Amino acid sequence: MNIQKLQRLVIDALEDVKAQDIRVFNTSHLTSLFDRVVIASGTSNRQTRALASSVVNAARAHKIPIIALEGEESGEWVLVDIGDVVIHCMQPAIRQYYNxxxxWGDKPVRVRLLDQSKGPAMQGFAGADDDNMEE
Structure with a gap:
């Protein structure tokens, strides 16, 4: 699966569980381990775990291996590694603290998001501005 389809699969899985403030970043210039980082917020431990579970289920449905799944115990920060994409599902206070x-955020990726998934400064895309963005 190409990277655009993979990131769309992740975003759709997050939006299905009402993720908030979804951001997607191109990391291929920073590391050879993965090409994208996706960061999303959940309002509770339960929702954060549900976000990660939705991504895991979507990946498994497409026969994409789960390399790592960490943080489900506390639910404050759940990481899902599916190879080319690493997903961080975080509660807002944890997200703000670790920033x-x-x-990872110097190259935002332009993606369409549902209104519920946009952060406060979003204008329809997962990135703060149009510089260095890609579809």
């Missing part, structure tokens, strides 16, 4: 956007 992964500062680590």
């Amino acid at each position: 992964l956007e500062a680590v």
Whole structure:
């Protein structure tokens, strides 16, 4: 599956469980381990676990192996690694504290999101501006 289809699969799985403030970043220039980082917020431990579970189920349905699934015990921050994409499902306070956007966020990827999935500064795309974005 190409990277655009894979990131769409992840976004759709997150949106199915009402993820908030979804952001997608191209990381291929920073590491050879994965091409995308997806960060999404959930409002509770239960929702954060549900977000990760939705991604895992979607990946398995498409026969995409789950390389790692961590953090389900606490539900504050659940990481799902499906190879080319690493997904961070986080509660807002944890997300703000660790600020992964500062680590991975210099190349946002332009993707269509549902209104519920946009962050406060979003204008329809998962990225703060149109520079360095790709479809």
